[in-house]
Amino acid sequence: MSIAFLIIALVTLGSAAVAMSLRNLIHSALLLIASWAGIAAFYLWAGAEFVAFAQLLVYVGAVSMVVLFAVLLTRQSRVDMAIAPDALRRIVAALLAGGATLGVLFGAVVSAPLPIAASATPVTVSVRQMGQELMGTHAAALLIVGALLTVALLGAIILASTGREDPPGVAPPAVAPPTRKTS
Amino acid sequence: MTKFPLLSLLVFTPCIGAAVLAITRRASASVARVLTLLFSLSTLGLGLVAAASFDPTRTGMQWIEQHTWIEALNVHYRLGLDGLSLVLVLLTGVVSPTALLASWRIKSSARAFGALFLLLQSAAIGVFLALDFFHWFVFWELSLIPAFFLIKLWGGPAATRAAYQFVIYTIGGSAFMLLGFAAIFAATGTLDFIRLAQEAADGALAESLARAGGWWPTAVFLGVLLGLAVKVPLFPFHTWLPSTYAEAPTGVSMFLTGVMSKMGVYGFLRILWPLFPAQLHAVSGVLLWLALGGVVLGAFAAMRQTDLKRMIAYSSINHLSYCLLALFAVSAATGGPKPAAHAAAAALSGTILQMFNHGISAAALFACVGMIESRCDGRRGLHDFGGLRTVAPVFAGLTGIAMFSSLGLPGLNGFVGEFLIFRGVFGLAPWAAAIATLGLLATAVFLLTFWQRVFHGPARGATTAGFAALSGVEYATLVPLVALMFILGIWPQLLARLINPLITTWAGHLNLP
C-alpha cells in the first residue's frame, strides 16, 4: 500500500467529513470540491486517467459551480440559520444509521473473500479503446445518457426559471399613451 | 485526376438552379423567369457538349462516373451515357426550355414554378443517366413531387384531383417496381444495371431469383413491368394520363408528354428488357395485344374527345404505344431465326427516334393548344372555335406543321420513327403491323378533324378578330420545335448516328439465356 493512497484517502475523507459538519455553506461547498478533487486524484492513482479528468471537469468544473450558485441564490436569513429544534435527534439518528452502515460495510469488506487481481500488470484503457467501447458496446447507453442530460438540462431550466412571462429586460408591450385618445 | 464530371453537371445544374431560385427571395418574377430559363438551357448546352464529344463508333457507356456511395449496401453513384440516354437528354434539353417559354406568362409565383420545374427537369435527366437502381429510383420518384405541385398549384379547375390521381397511380405502380428490385437486390446483392443485365444475359439473374422460389422471377418481372407500364402508360393503365395532361398547365403538359412519358419507355429499354428477356418474351404475346390496344383504341378514343388537350393526350397514348409495340415485337422475336436482326434494328431505332419525335411534336401541339387556351379565356373545346386560320394564319401554319408531324407526314420528323417501327414490326409480327395501321388512320382522322373544326370554316365561337398575334416568346416556343421537326425529318442521321452502335449491339444479341 502506498503512502500516496493513504494521503489521498485521508484528504478526501477529511475534507468530506469537515464539509458535512461546517455551518458555512460556502466553506462546505469548497471543501467538498476539494474532496471531489481528491477522488479524482484517487482515480489518477488507480490509473483511470480519463475518468480522473472527467471527474475534474464535471465535478470541479461544473457541479461545483452549480452548487455555489445554488448557495448564493438561496441566501438565508439569520432566523433560518438557527439550529432547528429537532436537530439533535436527527443528528443522533443519522450517526446511528451511518455508524451501522459503516460497521456493516467494514465488516463485509474485511470478511469477504475478495478475489485478488490475477495479473501483475494492470489493464490500462486508452482513450481510443474507451471511445470504441462507448460507440460500440455501450452506444445505446451513451444515447440514453445524452437524452438524460438534455432532459435534465431542460428540466433544470424549467424548475429554476422564475415562471414570469417576460423576463426582466424585455420591454413590456407598448401601450399607446392616453393622450392619444384626446387628440 | 478524375474526368470532367459532365454528367453530374447535367443532372445537378437544374438542381442548383432550383436552389438558387429558392433562396433568391427578392428576385422579381421576370428575373426568376430568366434565371429558370438559363438553368434550364444548361441541359441543352451540356447535352450538345456531350453529343459533340460522344464517340458514335464505340458501344457501351461513355462519360462514366462512378463513386462509392453507401458501401454497406453496395450502392454506387454511377452515371453513364449511351446513345439512348444522349437522345433523351437532348430531348429534355429541347423540350424543357420551350415548355418554360410556353408557361412564361404564368400567373402566380414564377419563382416557385421555376424552381419546381427545374427540379423536375433534374430528376428526369437523373433517370436518363443513372446506372444504378438506387438513385435511378430516387430520381424516378423525385420527379413526381415537383410534378404534383406543378399540376396542383398551377393547373386547371380539376387539377387537384388529377394531380392526386397521377401521383397515387404512378406511385402505386412504382411500389411494385421497388419491391421487385428489393427482391433482386436480396438475390444478387447489386443494383447495377449493367451487371444485372450481364447476369440476366447469362441466365444467372433468373437463377438466383428462382432460388427463393420458382415463381419469383416472374413475380419480380411483373412488379417491374407494372411500375413502368403505368408510367408510359401501357394500355389499360393509361386512365390517369388524359386528365393529368389536360389539367396541368401548358408547360407542364409539354414536359410530361415530352419527357416524362419517355422515362417509362426508357425504363422498358434500360431495365425491363435487358433484365428479364425470357420473362418478357414469354408474355410478349399478351403485351403486343395491349400495345395494339393502346395504338388503336388510344387513337379511336381521341376521335371521341371534345377537349383538345385530352385529344392530344390520347394521341400521346397512341404514339407511345408504337414504341412499346416495337419493343414487344422485338422481344417476341427474341431467340428466333437470325434474319430478324435487321427488323429488330429497325424496330429499336424506330422506338428511340419515335421517343424523340413524339416528344417534340406532342410538346408543340400542347403548346399550340395552350396558346389557344390563353387567348380564349381557357376555352379549348373542339366545338368552341372555327376559322382560326383566317385570323391567325401564322399560328395556324405552325400548328399545322406540328399536327402533320404528329400524324407521321414524311418530310417531318414523325415519319421516320413510325416507318422504322412499322418496318421492324412487320418483319417480326406482320399481323400486328397490319392492325396498327388502323391507329395511323384514326390519328389522321382525329387530327384533321381538330384542324378542320378549329382552324377551318367560317370564324365562329370563341374565334374573334382580336385573336392576338403570336408574341416573341410564343415564337421562341414554337419555332425551335418546328425547325427541329423539319431538320430531323429531312436528316434523321443526326440522331441515328448517335444510337446506331447501340442498336447494332442490341440487334446482334437477340437470344434468350
Add this chain to the structure above:
Amino acid sequence: MSLSPLQLCLLFSSALFCVGLIGALARSNTILVLLGVELMLNAANINFIAFWRFGPAPSPATGVMFVVFSIAVAAAEAAVGLALVIAIYRHQKNIRLQEAVRLKG
C-alpha cells in the same frame, strides 16, 4: 491483519459513503443533503474503479465505462437537484428539507 489494496480501496469508499450518508441524514439544509448524496455516488464510483483496477477483470473497460456513465448521471442529478432546491427556496423562502412536505399523501 493485512489488507489487500482492493480491500483498502473498498474501506475508503465505504467510509466516504458513510460520511455522505451521515451528512445527508443529519443536515437540514437541502443543498447539503444533495451534496451528501453526491458523495455517496462518488463512493460507489470509487468501488467501480477499485474493482476494475484490482479485481479480476473480464472486460477491461467495464468499470471505467460505468464510472463515466455514472458521472454523467450524477451531473444530471446535481443539476436537477439544485434546480429543485432553488424552486423550493422560491416557494418557502428557505431550504429546510423537513419543511418541504407539501407533497405528502
Add this chain to the structure above:
Amino acid sequence: MTLVQLSRVTPGVSDWFFQSLSSPFIAAAGDSRLERLPIIARDLLTSRLPEPWRWWLNSLLAILVVLFGFAILFALLTLVERKVLGRVQNRPGPNRTGLPFTKLRLFGLGQPLADGIKMLTKEDIVPRSADKLLHFLAPVALLAFSILTFAVLPFGRNLVPVELDAGILYFFAAGAGTELAVFMAGWASRNKYSLLAAMRALAQLISYELPLLLSFVPVIMMAGTLSTTGVVEAQAGWKFGFIPHWHVLTPWGFAAFVIFMVSALAESNRSPFDLPEAESELIAGHLTEYSGFKYALFFMAEYFGMCALSAMAVTLFLGGWRAPLPFLEIVPSYVWFALKLFALLFGFIWIRATFPRLRIDQLTRFAWKFLVPMALINLGTAAFWSLTCNWSGPLQLARWAIALALVAGPFVVMGRKLSRDYAPRTYRYA
C-alpha cells in the same frame, strides 16, 4: 519511501507516469540540428547525471523553461499590448522606460520590469471582513490552474512536457479550476461589487465554456484522438503539395476555429467580453479588493490563460508546430509554433483595440443562441465531412458545397435573428 519507489509499488501508474514524462527524451531521427536544439541543450545539461536524477532534472528543466518562458512572454505581452493599443489609438504608448540605471530607452522595453517592481513593492491590502484564507488562496489557485494547462501543449516537434493520452481533456479539466478561483476571489472579498462581478464572470465563463468545448469536439472526431500530439499528427501533410491539412482549412474547421477563438476571448475575459472587469459598472470586478502582488498574479493568470488557449487553438486548428509549406520545414518547429502563437495573440490585442464592449444580455444571448447552436450544427457538419471522406470527383465538390452550406446557412439565419434581437434595449426600471 521515495516517489520512485511508490511508482514501483503501483507499476501501471508508474509506467504511465514515467513514459509520459520521458517522451521529451526521445529525439526523433532525421531532424535537423536546429530542430533538435532544445533537446540537445537539455541533454548537454543532464546527460552526466545518474539515471533517477536525470529524469527528475529533465522534468524540472521542462517546468522551468515553460514557467520562465511564459513569464517573460507575459512581461513582454503587457508592453506589446500597451504599445499596440497606443498605435491603434494614434499615440505612442509607453516609450520612456529603458534599461535601469542607463539612459537607454529601447522603445520602453524596461516598462514591464518597472511595473513588476512597482507591483511587488505595493502594499497588500486585505479587507477586514474578508474571508482571509480564501482571499489569499484565490490568486494562487488561479495562477496554479493556469500554469497547469501548459503541461500538455506541444511546443514543437517532440517538445511536449507531458505526453498524455487524454491531453485535451486534461487541458480543459485543468482550465475548469479557474472558475473556482474567480468565485473564491469574489466571495472572499465580502464586497457586493466583487460578488456580483464574480457571478457575472462565472455566468460568462460557464456560458462560453460550452461552445469552447463543443467547438473542438469535431477536431477530436476527425483526428480520432484526445492527445495533443495526435491532433498535430492528424494535421500533417499537404493536399496538392501546398495546401496544408490544417483543420482550419475545412468548412467545419474554420467555423470551429472562429467559435473557439470567440469563446477563448470570453474565457479569458478579454475585450469585448471583459464585462466582469467593466470599470464603469463594477469598479474592477472581483479584483476590486486586490492590490499589489496578488493583483499582479491575477493579471498574470489572465495572460497565461490567453496564451494557453491560443496555443491550444494553434494546436487544434492551425496545425500546431507544423510548417505551412513543405519547403518551409527547414525553419524549426518551435519557431513556427511561436509565430502562430504570436499571430493569435496579436489578434487578441487587435480585437481589444477595435471592438466595443458587449452588454451582459447580448453576451449571454450570443453564447446560448448563436455559438452553442452553431457549434452543434458544426458538429453535424463535421460528422457529414467524416462520413463522406471517400467521396471523390464531383462528389468532392458536392461535399464542399454541402459542408459550406451547412456552415454558412445557419450562420446567416441565426446571425440575422441575433442581430434583430440586438436592437437597443428598453430598460424596464430605468
Add this chain to the structure above:
Amino acid sequence: MLMSVTAAHVWLIPALPLLAAGIGALTPRVGRRLAAGAAIVALAVSFLLSCGALVTALADPAAHLVHNFAWFDLGDSAVRLGWLLDPLTAFMCVMVTFVGLLIFIFSTGYMHEDANFTRFFCFLSLFAAAMLGLIVANSLLLLFICWELVGLASYLLIGFWFHKPEAAAAGKKAFITTRIGDLGLLLGMVWLYDATGSLLFYDGGNGVLETNALGALTAQFTIGGLAVSTAIGLLIFCGAVGKSGQFPLHVWLPDAMEGPTPVSALIHAATMVAAGVFLVARVYPLMTADLPLTGVPLHALTVVAAIGAITALLGAVIAVGQSDIKRILAFSTVSQLGYMMLALGVGSWVAAIFHLLTHAFFKALLFLGAGSVIHAAHHEQDIRRLGGLRRPLRVTFATFAIGMMALAGVPFLFSGFWSKEAILHAAHGWTVSPLPLYVALAGVVLTAFYMTRLVAETFFGTPRSETAEHAHESPATMTVPLVVLAIFAILLGFLGTPAWPWLQARLEGRTEIHGHSLADGAGLMGLSIVLVALGIGAGWALYGRRPRARAAATDPIEGRAPKLFHALRQRLGFDELYAATVGRISDGLAALADWLDRSVWDGTIRFLARLGVFAGVVNREADEDVINGGFDAGSEGLRRGANAYSHAQTGDAHGYLRVVAIGFVMLVLVVMLGGGR
C-alpha cells in the same frame, strides 16, 4: 450544258420548286410578284433541266441511270435513297414541268384577286416539287415520302378556300381516303423491305425491280397460295387506287373540285392522280413477276385490270348524270384513269403511259377551259345555268372543243384517239378475259356522249343566267396557256401512232421503231370510230339540237328515266354507303374506346380506391372501440391503485433516506449472516 444532266443531277428538278415553295412560305402576303415569279422561274428552269434529262435518257433508253446514297444508318446497314433517270422518268418530268408551267401562268390570271395569292403559289410549288420528287425517286421509300407530300399539297390546295366548310371537308376527305390506300402502300413497302432488304428500284443488280429480288419474291408464298410478289404488288396497288381515284376509293376526287380550278387541272387531272398509274408502271416488273407462275389463284395484274375496268365504266356512267362542269370533268378523269389502269392490267404499260401523257394535256386543257368559263361567269359552275358562251368566249370555246374532241377520241387528228386506240388494242390482245375490251368500248361511247353534252350545254343555246349573259373573255395569261395546251393536245398523238410508235419504243428501251400499217388493227379502230360517232351523235341529238331553254328545265335523260338519272346524280350512292358502313364502324369503335376508358378501366381504378378507403374506415373503427377502450379501462385501474398507495407518502425526505439506510443495513446483514452463499 443541258445535255449533260445525269442521274446525279436530277435532284435539281424537284429541288428548284421546293426552293420556290420555301421562298413563297416566307414571303409576306404582299409579295405576290416574288412568290409567283419564283415559282414560275423555278419550274421553267426545272422544265429545261427535264428536257436535258430527256435527252440524256433517250441517248440510251434501255438504261436505268441511278444515283444512290445513304439517308441514315440503321444497324449495320443503312437506309438508302436514290435518284433514277430513265425514259419514263424523263417523259413524266417534261410533262409535269411543262403542264405545270402553263398552269402556273394560268393561275396568275385566275387567282389574281385572291388575298392568299402568295400562299397559293407556295403550295403549288410544293406540289410540283413533291410530284417531281416522286417521279425521279429511285426508292420506294423516297417515292412514298413524295407521295405523301403530294397528298399534303393536294389537301392544302383543296382546302385552299378553307373558310368554305365544304372545301375544308373535301380536303379532309381527300386526305383520309387516299391515306387508306397509302396504308396499304406502307404495308407493301415494309413487306418489300423485309423480304428483300432494300427499297431501291435499281441498284446494280440489288434493286427490288431487278432479277435477284424478283426471283426471291416469286419463290415465296403467303397464306392462301399467293406469291409474295403478288401480295406486295396488290398492297402497292392499294396506294395507286387511293391516289388515282380508283374504285372503291374514287369518292374523294369529285369532291376535290372544291379547290381552285388550276389546282384541279394540275393536281386532280393532269399529274397527281396519274401518280398511281405512274407508280404501277414504275414497279411494273414487280407487278408482272408473278405472271410466269402457274397455279397461283390470282395474278396482281388481273386485279389491276378489273379495278381499272370497273372504274372506267363507273366514272363514265356517273359523269352522264352530273351537272357541275368540274364534277363532270372529275368523273371523266376517274374514268380515264380507269382506262390507264386497265391498260396496265392488260399488260401494256406503255399504252397506259401514252394515255397518261396525252390525257394530261387535254384534261388540263379542259379544266383550264372550264376555269376560264368559271372565271368569265363569275364562279358559276352549273352547266344548266350557263349556255351560249361560244360567242363571248371564242378562244376558250375553240380550245375547249379541241380538248373535248381529244377526250372523246375523234379520229386521226386528236391525240386522245391514238392513245385510246393503243389501250383498246392492248385490251383486245389480253388473253385472260375479253371483258375489259367490252367495258372499254362501252366507255368510249359514254365518254363521247357526256363530253358532247357538256359542250352543248355550256357553249350552245342561250345564256340561262345573269352571270352567263355578262361573261367575257379571260385575259391573255389565261388564254395563251389554253392555246398552247390545245396545240399539244393535237400534236402529242403523233408521237405514238401505230405507224410510228416512237414514244412506245423509247419507253420500252428500244432505239429502233417497228412501225406497222394502220390496217393491222383496222377492225377495232373502225369499231371505235363508229362508237365515238354514236356517242357524239346521241349527245348532240339530246342536248345540241334542242338546247335547254331554262336553267330549271328537266334533263332529257331525267325525263326518260328519272330513277336512273337520280341515281347517277347521287353518284350511285357511294358516299352514303361509306358513311353508313365505314363511318359507323369507326364512330362505334371510338365510342367503345371512350367507354372502355371512362367506365371499365377508370371504374376499376375507382373501385380499388374505394377498397382502400373502406379499409381505412374499418381500421379507424377498430382503433376507437377495441384499443382505446382497453386503454381507458387500464388507466382507470392504475389511477385507483396509485390513490391508495399515495398515503404512504409522508413528505419527509430524511425519513425516506433513513429507511433506505436501515433497509440496506438489514439486507447486508441478511446476506452476511446467510453465509455469503
